[in-house]
Amino acid sequence: xxxxxxxxxxxxxxxxxxxxxxxxxxxxxxxxxxxxxxxxxxxxxxxxxxxxxxxxxxxxxxxxxxxxxxxxxxxxxxxxxxxxxxxxxxxxxxxxxxxxxxxxxxxxxxxxxxxxxxxxxxxxxxxxxxxxxxxxxxxxxxxxxxxxxxxxxxxxxxxxxxxxxxxxxxxxxxxxxxxxxxxxxxxxxxxxxxxxxxxxxxxxxxxxxxxxxxxxxxxxxxxxxxxxxxxxxxxxxxxxxxxxxxxxxxxxxxxxxxxxxxxxxxxxxxxxxxxxxxxxxxxxxxxxxxxxxxxxxxxxxxxxxxxxxxxxxxxxxxxxxxxxxxxxxxxxxxxxxxxxxxxxxxxxxxxxxxxxxxxxxxxxxxxxxxxxxxxxxxxxxxxxxxxxxxxxxxxxxxxxxxxxxxxxxxxxxxxxxxxxxxxxxxxxxxxxxxxxxxxxxxxxxxxxxxxxxxxxxxxxxxxxxxxxxxxxxxxxxxxxxxxxxxxxxxxxxxxxxxxxxxxxxxxxxxxxxxxxxxxxxxxxxxxxxxxxxxxxxxxxxxxxxxxxxxxxxxxxxxxxxxxxxxxxxxxxxxxxxxxxxxxxxxxxxxxxxxxxxxxxxxxxxxxxxxxxxxxxxxxxxxxxxxxxxxxx
Amino acid sequence: xxxxxxxxxxxxxxxxxxxxxxxxxxxxxxxxxxxxxxxxxxxxxxxxxxxxxxxxxxxxxxxxxxxxxxxxxxxxxxxxxxxxxxxxxxxxxxxxxxxxxxxxxxxxxxxxxxxxxxxxxxxxxxxxxxxxxxxxxxxxxxxxxxxxxxxxxxxxxxxxxxxxxxxxxxxxxxxxxxxxxxxxxxxxxxxxxxxxxxxxxxxxx
Numbered sequence: 001x002x003x004x005x006x007x008x009x010x011x012x013x014x015x016x017x018x019x020x021x022x023x024x025x026x027x028x029x030x031x032x033x034x035x036x037x038x039x040x041x042x043x044x045x046x047x048x049x050x051x052x053x054x055x056x057x058x059x060x061x062x063x064x065x066x067x068x069x070x071x072x073x074x075x076x077x078x079x080x081x082x083x084x085x086x087x088x089x090x091x092x093x094x095x096x097x098x099x100x101x102x103x104x105x106x107x108x109x110x111x112x113x114x115x116x117x118x119x120x121x122x123x124x125x126x127x128x129x130x131x132x133x134x135x136x137x138x139x140x141x142x143x144x145x146x147x148x149x150x151x152x153x154x155x156x157x158x159x160x161x162x163x164x165x166x167x168x169x170x171x172x173x174x175x176x177x178x179x180x181x182x183x184x185x186x187x188x189x190x191x192x193x194x195x196x197x198x199x200x201x202x203x204x205x206x207x208x209x210x211x212x213x214x215x216x217x218x219x220x221x222x223x224x225x226x227x228x229x230x231x232x233x234x235x236x237x238x239x240x241x242x243x244x245x246x247x248x249x250x251x252x253x254x255x256x257x258x259x260x261x262x263x264x265x266x267x268x269x270x271x272x273x274x275x276x277x278x279x280x281x282x283x284x285x286x287x288x289x290x291x292x293x294x295x296x297x298x299x300x301x302x303x304x305x306x307x308x309x310x311x312x313x314x315x316x317x318x319x320x321x322x323x324x325x326x327x328x329x330x331x332x333x334x335x336x337x338x339x340x341x342x343x344x345x346x347x348x349x350x351x352x353x354x355x356x357x358x359x360x361x362x363x364x365x366x367x368x369x370x371x372x373x374x375x376x377x378x379x380x381x382x383x384x385x386x387x388x389x390x391x392x393x394x395x396x397x398x399x400x401x402x403x404x405x406x407x408x409x410x411x412x413x414x415x416x417x418x419x420x421x422x423x424x425x426x427x428x429x430x431x432x433x434x435x436x437x438x439x440x441x442x443x444x445x446x447x448x449x450x451x452x453x454x455x456x457x458x459x460x461x462x463x464x465x466x467x468x469x470x471x472x473x474x475x476x477x478x479x480x481x482x483x484x485x486x487x488x489x490x491x492x493x494x495x496x497x498x499x500x501x502x503x504x505x506x507x508x509x510x511x512x513x514x515x516x517x518x519x520x521x522x523x524x525x526x527x528x529x530x531x532x533x534x535x536x537x538x539x540x541x542x543x544x545x546x547x548x549x550x551x552x553x554x555x556x557x558x559x560x561x562x563x564x565x566x567x568x569x570x571x572x573x574x575x576x577x578x579x580x581x582x583x584x585x586x587x588x589x590x591x592x593x594x595x596x597x598x599x600x601x602x603x604x605x606x607x608x609x610x611x612x613x614x615x616x617x618x619x620x621x622x623x624x625x626x627x628x629x630x631x632x
Numbered sequence: 633x634x635x636x637x638x639x640x641x642x643x644x645x646x647x648x649x650x651x652x653x654x655x656x657x658x659x660x661x662x663x664x665x666x667x668x669x670x671x672x673x674x675x676x677x678x679x680x681x682x683x684x685x686x687x688x689x690x691x692x693x694x695x696x697x698x699x700x701x702x703x704x705x706x707x708x709x710x711x712x713x714x715x716x717x718x719x720x721x722x723x724x725x726x727x728x729x730x731x732x733x734x735x736x737x738x739x740x741x742x743x744x745x746x747x748x749x750x751x752x753x754x755x756x757x758x759x760x761x762x763x764x765x766x767x768x769x770x771x772x773x774x775x776x777x778x779x780x781x782x783x784x785x786x787x788x789x790x791x792x793x794x795x796x797x798x799x800x801x802x803x804x805x806x807x808x809x810x811x812x813x814x815x816x817x818x819x820x821x822x823x824x825x826x827x828x829x830x831x832x833x834x835x836x837x
Contacts, residue, residue: 127653200660208653238664242671245776254760255772257675273761274688274769279675286671 019555027137029129030555034136035114036448039441041136042107043525045143047518049098052091054508054515059083061501061508063490077155085489086175089158092487093176096161097146097184099430101191104295106139108437109233112298113202113226115444119546120220122211122563124556127204131197138194146187154178160487162284165258165277169250170270182251185244192237192244199237202230211545213565217322218584220544220569221315224322225301228329232294235333236287243283250275278343285336292429293332297325299436300367300396303389305569306439307371309542310386311378312580314570317370324363324370331360341409342416350409357407364400368393379573379580383540384458388439391466392432398470399428402477417487420480423473431469438465441525446539450551451532457524464517471510475503541581544569548585658814662821665784669825672780673832676773680836683767690767691837692757694830697748698778701741702830708737709823716816719799722806728799731812734819735792738785741826745782749775770837777829784822791815 019028028034058067059082066081077087114132118125126132149156158176159167167173168181206219206227219227246257250272258280259272308315315321337345337353345353371393380386402424406412415421438461445453484497491497538547545565549557563585571582683689715730752758752771759775761768795815798804804812 128657131657196661196664200657200664203660204653204656208651208656234660234664235667238667239671242668242675246675249772249776256761256769257679257772271763273766274679274683274686276679276682279678282678283671283675 027133029125029133030553031114031118031126031129031132032448032553032557034132035111037136038106038110038114038139039448041140041143042103042111043522045098045102046107047522048147049095049103050515050518052095052098054511055083056088056091056095057504057508057511059088059489060491061505063492086158087155088489089160089174089487090156090176090180093158093160093163093184094146094149094156097157097188100161100291100295101188102139102143102146104430104433104437105291106191106194108433108440109226109229109294109298110136110139110198111437112222112302112440112444113198113230115448116220116222116546117202117205117226118209119447119549119557120223120544120569121206121209122214122545122565123205123209124558124562126201127209128201132201135194135197135201138190138197142187142190142194145183145190149180149183149187152179152183154180156180157184162288163247164284165247165250165280166262169247169258169277171251182248185248185251188244189241192241195233195237199230199233202226203234206230211562211565214545214584217319218565218568220301221304221318221321221325222298222301222544224325225297225304228325229294229297232290232297232329232332236290236294239283240287243280243287246283247280278340281340281343282336285339286333288339289336290329290332292425293328295429295433296436297328299392299433299439300325302436302440302443303371303392305544306385306389306443307374307393308570308572309443309540310381310383310389311375312381312572313374313378314568314572315370316373316376317366318568318570320366321370324366327363328360331356331363335360335407338407338409338412341412347409354407354409358404360407361400361404364396368397368400383442384453384455384462385439385442387459387462387466388435388442391462392435392439394466395427395432395435395469398474399424399426399432403428414483415480417485418480419476419484419486422486423476423480426473426476427469431473435465438462438521443540444546445525445528445532446535446551447546447549449529449532450535450553451528452535452539453528453532454524457520461517461521461524464520465514468510468514468517472507472514475507479503538583541579543571543581543583545584548583652810655810655814655817658817662818665821665825668780669777669829672773672777673829676777676832677836679769679773683769688767688769690757690765690770692752692755692770693837694833695748695751697744697751698830698833701744701748702826704737704741704744705823705826708734708741709820711737712816712819715795716809716812719804719809719812720806724799724802724805727804727812728796731792731796731799735789735796738789738792738819742782742785742789745778745785749778774833777833781822781826781829784825788815788819788822791818 024030025033028037055070058065058070064082067078068081070078070083071081074083074087077084083091114126117123146156154175155178156176157163157168157180158174159181163181163184167177171178171181206223210219246255249255250258254272256272256275258277259270259275260277261273262269304315304321335353335357337349338357341350341353375390402420406415406421406424442453442458445451479500482497482500484491484500488494488497491500535551537549537551540547545563548563550559564587565584566586566588567582567584569584573580574582680689711730711734715727715734718724718727718730752774756762756765757768757771757774759772761772792815795804795812798811
């Protein structure tokens with residue numbers, strides 16, 4: 001049977017395939033439904049994580065104030081309306097865990113990798129739809145287990161999101177080291193299984209299931225970003241699993257992988273000998289640092305797509321963007337030591353880690369440069385998605401710059417565990433990634449739900465969140481430089497830090513404002529699912545393949561044969577076209593451009609440049625031509 | 633100007649499929665397993681260095697059962713290879729026999745591992761060191777590494793059993809090789825992994 005006939009038969013089978021409610025909405029193997037499941041679960045976890053942050057921000061801003069409402073909702077965790085110190089630690093821990101793993105890893109990558117990899121590569125579904133479904137349900141189970149820890153006697157894990165031993169290894173170290181910590185470990189183990197099942201599917205689909213003509217250098221940058229993200233996860237999550245297993249053995253069986261003799265008042269408090277808590281840090285940060293890019297790279301990929309589409313210009317330096325993603329991915333594995341400068345590391349080793357860390361600035365700067373040059377003199381459409389994408393670029397710059405300070409061992413030793421670090425990673429990783437996620441939601445909402453989100457609410461959402469995020473995190477730099485340590489419950493008895501009380505109040509007000517902005521988003525999101533304006537098949541006049549599918553979802557994505565791809569994804573504003581876009585699947589009358597037919601090789605072929613007007617554009621076009629930076 | 637017939641390669645797009653996507657999934661899961669064992673053995677090296685420096689590392693010989701299991705792993709890999717070749721050549725009877733032998737050798741491997749752990753416990757090297765035992769962490773590491781390898785072997789036994797059942801139903805042949813190819817790849821992986829772990833534990837005592 002020919003490939004075309006096979007595809008057609010396959011598509012027919014999908015079209016006429018009727019599924020029960022449970023198969024369609026609960027245990028679905030359709031990547032589009034799984035993507036929506038990841039998104040909704042991620043949003044729910046995001047709301048929980050954000051509410052936690054507002055709770056501990058209230059404590060930091062008004063440490064002696066009694067909020068009766070807190071006792072009503074939190075019971076013994078807020079006796080007399082004041083947050084319990086142990087519960088404060090639990091809130092900080094679980095907020096970090098939820099935001100890093102459940103929202104910005106699964107919520108972001110799970111949603112958009114699932115939605116876009118088959119659609120933009122031109123595949124009916126993932127390599128293994130069943131494993132894909134399992135990936136979601138492991139994630140869901142993991143979320144339930146983590147939330148369950150709020151309902152146990154001793155409360156959730158409280159050792160910080162990094163759960164360093166010995167706090168995490170000794171069940172009696174503090175209330176949050178008890179059963180809540182065990183649940184944290186179980187939740188993370190389940191999460192790792194989910195991440196691995198998803199990751200192997202993403203990689204296999206990208207490499208093996210692309211449609212005709214979709215050579216690697218015609219892949220949208222979103223796919224490149226998801227691809228590298230999945231590779232990072234595949235290589236780093238098993239190491240975290242190893243770290244968690246050693247921790248479980250220490251906690252539950254009495255081994256000494258991380259525990260050594262601890263003396264209290266001259267008395268040996270532990271029977272363990274020979275363990276090393278530093279070993280945990282090595283294993284944890286071997287995942288922990290790539291995790292930063294597991295979070296960030298999908299957002300960068302989404303931004304590339306949204307910026308090119310809404311600037312109506314080809315992305316500047318496609319090849320450079322791919323190489324940058326690759327460079328960031330490789331470097332992310334050899335810089336974990338910069339999280340451990342204060343562990344007594346050999347200074348020479350520290351210098352090596354410092355050098356490698358600073359080198360990451362190069363591919364990061366290339367990406368920023370290319371975003372800005374793509375925007376330069378573009379015919380920009382300021383959709384909410386575009387605003388969030390530009391917001392990401394802003395946070396990537398402002399947060400990335402402080403990374404250069406923290407990557408320097410001599411400075412980091414002073415700034416370690418201060419609010420400077422909190423400011424840095426919340427800008428470059430937290431805010432940037434969440435803005436990328438919002439950008440993706442606004443942009444691909446029509447593809448997910450067949451309707452458009454409300455633009456006005458989107459603009460309010462953007463500006464409130466953007467301003468609030470800077471108001472929250474920017475002042476923290478100054479607090480950190482003044483030495484204010486993170487994770488402290490209250491500074492009332494520390495006059496040198498208590499001078500920052502008013503700044504803390506400003507930050508808390510801004511955090512509440514950010515929370516309010518998310519209510520607008522939630523309203524817009526859920527209302528638009530049912531009542532939003534109906535979308536056409538390609539509302540943004542985009543080039544990529546997902547917009548060639550019908551608005552109504554069908555299992556198998558395309559009703560007939562999967563389209564063939566004839567060119568790269570960023571052919572916007574070509575002089576020889578009446579329209580300012582040129583979808584990848586439209587057969588070309590561009591023989592003169594040398595890329596009318598599906599390509600058989602991945603080697604780039606010369607094409608005309610996108611229209612270059614004057615001044616800077618001429619210079620950039622010349623650069624592009626010289627360096628060969630253009631997708632084909 | 634060239635017409636389309638003069639350059640058929642250009643107009644005939646290349647099929648994207650390079651490997652069965654599901655088979656490729658197995659390779660990726662193998663990579664994940666390699667990273668897990670890389671974490672274990674890296675942690676072992678770090679601990680050993682500090683332990684030896686501080687006299688907190690017990691050095692001991694590997695049980696002889698582990699040597700036997702090394703040989704068993706090698707022989708079973710050989711039979712797996714023969715089973716795969718037999719399937720490729722449509723020699724169904726041989727395929728069944730070789731698969732069964734591989735399965736039996738896999739079970740023998742597991743029994744030998746269990747026997748090795750029992751021996752270690754008997755000579756005073758349990759998974760959880762005794763209170764007065766300084767340096768017992770070296771044994772703890774050995775248990776972690778070998779038990780997790782053992783769990784991988786159990787997974788392989790399930791695959792082998794499944795392949796054998798399919799073979800008995802005449803469903804493994806030249807035109808239906810995916811399952812046995814996956815089983816073959818995985819079984820060789822756990823075999824090679826054991827060779828690595830054995831040599832690692834032998835030389836880095």
